[in-house]
Structures are given as structure tokens and as C-alpha cells.
Amino acid sequence: MEITQETDYAVRCILYLSRYAGETPIMIETISEEMRIPRSFLAKILQRLAKAGIVQSFRGVKGGFQLKRPPSAISLLDVVEAIEGPVAMNRCTIDPQRCDLSGACTVHPVWQTLQALVVDYLGKTTFDTMMQCRK
Amino acid sequence: MEITQETDYAVRCILYLSRYAGETPIMIETISEEMRIPRSFLAKILQRLAKAGIVQSFRGVKGGFQLKRPPSAISLLDVVEAIEGPVAMNRCTIDPQRCDLSGACTVHPVWQTLQALVVDYLGKTTFDTMMQCRK
């Protein structure tokens, strides 16, 4: 039921980049030190965030990472899903085939409703509202 | 972000026992076969549910398990927490010391609100409303 450490790092990372939105790229090294995230692990995380189109990378001298969209256009859901894949409460809400007992299941809609609740809340929580955070 | 297989089994198990609330105890063997849950794993799960006061065990011939309360008094939250411990979205919402960056964090309250949302929903969803389920 918990997000992983990796997701928590990703959120911190985007939070940090939000402070410098519209400025020059920030190096992995800097984010790592400021946000207390292991350097090489952060590199992996930023790759995922780049593939998800949340950040953009620049190589070479003066390289680093920038947000690809303004903080107001990035939700917690975007970041969580970039790292963990689709949010699901139970196996069966993402892959109906994992429901191995036949017939209509009244627990299934309960998980789906909960999932919708979570997705909705994470989706409407954006990084501009969290920017004053120093975590 | 997902519940574990064990929790899913536990929910199915309580769902099955709900059908026979107020009747004679049901053997592990029977629940296992009817609900397609590995027998010895189910034994472990029922031990946890018993310790949490959700089911009651009876030994010897004619032994087995019964709900300790009516299905209307057992919530999904009760079962989830019996298996997984307290529901938390992030490490820091259950143990503030895991928040290794100093100062006020504006992401923290977001996880807490989400957690409260989930706990509230799971808490008000009881097994009497899910009993017609055949999962």
C-alpha cells in the first residue's frame, strides 16, 4: 500500500527542480546532494522521468535536467506513475485475468472505487502547490 | 501501492466466512478449496486474523473458524490492517523519523490526506455489503 523509496526520491527531485523551473539545467550531482538522494540511483530515476516526458536532459558542460512543463502542469500522479506504472490497489483492477475465481465479485468494484479515489487525488495535486516544501 | 496477495486471500477468506456467520466452524481445508487459497498459507493468514480478533478458532473434531463479529461489524480496513499493519502511503506518514530532510515538508500533508481518504473508505466498507460476492 506504500509508495517505494524510489518514488519518494522522484517526488523530492521534481520538487527541487520546480524551484528552478525556467532556469538553467541542474546537474544530477547537485540534486543528489541537496535532496540527499544516492547519486547513481538518482541518475536512474531521472532517466525514467525523462522517458515519461516530465523532465528533459542536457548533456555535456552546463548540462543537467530541467522540468519539461511548468510545476502547475505536473501532478503527483504523473511522477508516481512514471516510476511505479499505473496506480492499482489490487492485481485484478489492472488485469482482470488475475481474478481467478469466476463470477461477479463485489469486492472488485470496491478496489476500483478506491483506486479512482486515489488517482483523482494524486492527479489534482500539482507541484506548484507543493513548491514551498523544503523536503 | 498494491495490497499483497496475502491480503487478497484474507479478504476472500472473510468473505467466505461471512456466508456462514452464526453457523458451525468451517475448516481451513474447506475454505482453502472453495476459495482457491493454498492450504498452509491460509493457515498462517487465519492465525493473523484470529490474533486481530476478527475470527475465532476451534480445535479438534468439528473445529475450524468462525467470524467473531457479524459481517456488518468487520470492515475491509480491519482485514487489511490485520495482515499488512497500519495503512500508510509513505514511510514518513507512519514514522516521522523517516523524513530525513529537515524543516516543514508540504508533500507530507499530501500523503497524510491521501492516507486519511483511503482509511476512511476502507473503514466504512463492511463485509455485509460485499456478501453476495462469489470471489
Place this chain on the structure above:
DNA sequence: CCTTTCAGGATAATATCAGTCCTGTATAAT
């Protein structure tokens, strides 16, 4: 062309998950 910085794959330690197995203990029936 050479330094810097990211890209991406291989590797590894540890934890958690999912489950089995065996011995022991309580209970009911004989």
C-alpha cells in the same frame, strides 16, 4: 579533440513476498 555530463546495461546485497513443512497442543468422541 578533450572534458564534461547524461545514457544505459550489468551486477549485487538485502528485504519482502508467497508459500511449505514439521512438531506440538487442545478438543471431542470412543
Place this chain on the structure above:
DNA sequence: ATTATACAGGACTGATATTATCCTGAAAGG
């Protein structure tokens, strides 16, 4: 009392996920 039955509880195991690290390669800029 004895015995068969059914749960109690701990030890153990294999697979997978988590949480990283390290190394080689590629792009970009001076």
C-alpha cells in the same frame, strides 16, 4: 485414558522486488 482430528506456531525456502553501485559509451560544448 486414548486416539483421531484440527489448529498453533516456528523454521525454512525459492522467487521476486527493492535499492542501490559501477562501468562503458555517447553527445555537447569549448
